[in-house]
Amino acid sequence: MNKDNPMEAAQKFIQKYFPSCNGALLAGSVIRGEATDTSDLDIVIIDESVPSSYRESFIEFDWPIEVFVHNASSYKEFFESDRERARPTMPRMVSEGIILRDDGVMEAIKKEAVVLLNEGPEIWSEETVLIKRYFLTDTLDDFIGCSNRAEEIFIANTLAELVSEFVLRTNQRWIGTSKWIVRSLRAYDEDFTIQFVEAFDTYYKTGDKKRVIHLVEVVMEPFGGRLLEGFSLGK
Structure with missing residues (x-):
């Protein structure tokens, strides 16, 4: 029935x-x-x-x-x-x-x-952007330096979440988890979403990291790029 x-x-x-x-x-x-x-x-x-x-x-x-x-x-x-x-x-x-x-x-x-x-959500403060840049940089470096495929896959998962959050929150847009990562990105920018999905899809299928690395660097570039040296938290 x-x-x-x-x-x-x-x-x-x-x-x-x-x-x-x-x-x-x-x-x-x-x-x-x-x-x-x-x-x-x-x-x-x-x-x-x-x-x-x-x-x-x-x-x-x-x-x-x-x-x-x-x-x-x-x-x-x-x-x-x-x-x-x-x-x-x-x-x-x-x-x-x-x-x-x-x-x-x-x-x-x-x-x-x-x-x-x-x-929309509250605008990130300059301090929050700084902190998020640091952790995004740290995760990106882990991804670049990792040679263990099993570990690399899960670093990539974390990187995808962090970069999607960074893009959306620095543009005062709502974020999501799971399927809502892509849906939230698509609501913001269809072209960027295609680049985002293709970069990670290429990595998962072939192991080629170049497109993911480039994507993350481009996202951080307007805010000063990678951040490690000189960063301090709670000093």
Whole structure:
């Protein structure tokens, strides 16, 4: 038997588990048209009766479901936390989510999320840029000098995360992890994203480091390039 479509399953889930909630929305890949066979339903619940926020996983109506439950104020703490770490998981879910239930609270919350996303994260200070340049340089040097393939692979993984963070944060853009690294880069600059993916793809396939090294050096160049000599932290 075929499982319910996402909207029907989400509505049934809300009626079963949160029949008295103040608001609910369906978010995630299913509403972006990016669902795969392993996709779940991300459901955000606003319920003024719950004392604090929580997250819970279910399998209902043949769907894996992740539910994020908040009261009228706890979601704000998550918005702020996501802004501080520059990873807007909750604001993104709320801003793009489809409202399934609303007693008058959801539109205002969605507007808060949109404003936060449009503002972007805080600008890095000069000191932060300096620190990030140092650690990016240090990791790049480890990558260049390493001759152990097993170790090299994981240094490359770290380097990919650090350089993507550096590019995005120095341009006051949101960052991400896992698949959201590429998605966040693509939202910033499609051409750079192609260069980024091709450089690391070439390395992983052939072991040739040149394109990755060049990419990292180009990214740091406007900020003074590599930084090791003279760097001090906590002196």
